[in-house]
Amino acid sequence: MTESDVEAAARLRVAAFFEDSARTAEEDADGLRLLLAGDGFEKALVARIGNLPVGTCLLVRHELEPAHDLTPWLAGLVVDHHHRNKGIGRALVAAIESRASSIGVERLYLYTWEARDFYAGVGWTVVEPFEQDGHPMLLMARELRL
Known part of the structure; x- marks a missing residue:
């Protein structure tokens, strides 16, 4: 992800994850900029079709509101609904x-509920189901080959 992707990526992320919250696209863009300026461990990736960002995913040390004391995390995977089911x-x-x-x-770890079948299909396993803010969630993990 580059600075030119930040605003479009933030809009995708807010629509997918923060629609019912007070988080704005500007706040999310600021968070993405901090991640880009970080120490290089954390990473923000973007998928583009032409020059248009159509998806994004993050590698982060900590989730926004973690229910577990684990690290690091795959977070914020989102693909624009017009470009889904294409392998992005x-x-x-x-x-x-x-x-x-x-x-x-x-x-690596991640949280999901709706995308559990997707992640299972790409090799992630359920660590434990739990409830967060009254909603069912899954903690999933993926062993990586070094």
């Missing part, structure tokens, strides 16, 4: 896994 999400997940493995990460 799979490619973003594989790229995050590859990046994590290349820097020595042995195990």
Whole structure:
């Protein structure tokens, strides 16, 4: 992800994850900029069709509101609804896994509920189901080959 992708990626993320919250696209863009300016461990990836960002995924040390004291995380996978079912999400997940493995990460974590079948289909396993803010969630993990 580059600075030119930040605003479009933030709009995708807010529509997917923060629609019913007070988080704005501007706040999310600021968070993405901090991630881009970080120490290089955390990573923000974007999938583009032409110059248009159509998906994004993050490698982060900590989730926004973690229910578990684990690290690191695959977070924020989103693909624009017009571009789903074309392999973009799979490619973003594989790229995050590859990046994590290349820097020595042995195990990645994520939270999901709606996308549990997608993640299971790309090799992630359920660690435990739990409830967060009255909603069912799954903690999933992926062992990475070094």
